Amino acid sequence: DIILDFFLSSKRHMSVEELYRKLRARHPSIGYATVCRTLKLFAQSGIAHDMRFGDGQTRYEYLVEGEHHDHLVCTGCGAIAEFENKTIEDLQKAVAESHGFIIHSHKLELYGLCAKCRK
Incomplete structure (x- = not known):
């Protein structure tokens, strides 16, 4: 999956908007709603953690089992x-x-x- 591969390789706390912009540059046909739904699904399934740092955006980071920071x-x-x-x-x-x-x-x-x- 394009979104999963890009997300896992990003090594950053990515908002839906950031990930969408980066993906869209390489894959113009990808939709914003698809990226949004996919990141939410990653969080629900334990692949990612959604975080809010007080700036109004939800950011997602990849979760590694047993790792904490x-x-x-x-x-x-x-x-x-x-x-x-x-x-x-x-x-x-x-x-x-x-x-x-x-x-x-x-x-x-x-x-x-x-x-x-x-x-």
Whole structure:
């Protein structure tokens, strides 16, 4: 499938609009509604995760089983960087346990300005 191949190779958090524009450049006959429905289907089937970072757009990222990362979101340009930090993960688990809580899942999004926007 063209959409799946392109989505998996993108390595980015893609909105429907971004993916549609990129696909349309190579495959002019592809429709916006097809891309939208397909990304929603990917999210429903566990291939992708839909995310909202406060800018009104839903973005999708490919899910790899057993892999977890958090996000840095630039409020200036909208850039999204992924990061992993064992200390943060361990602290979250300890805080949850101290409250008698078991974590099934979580997401951490840090908002601020990237190095380019601070200049």
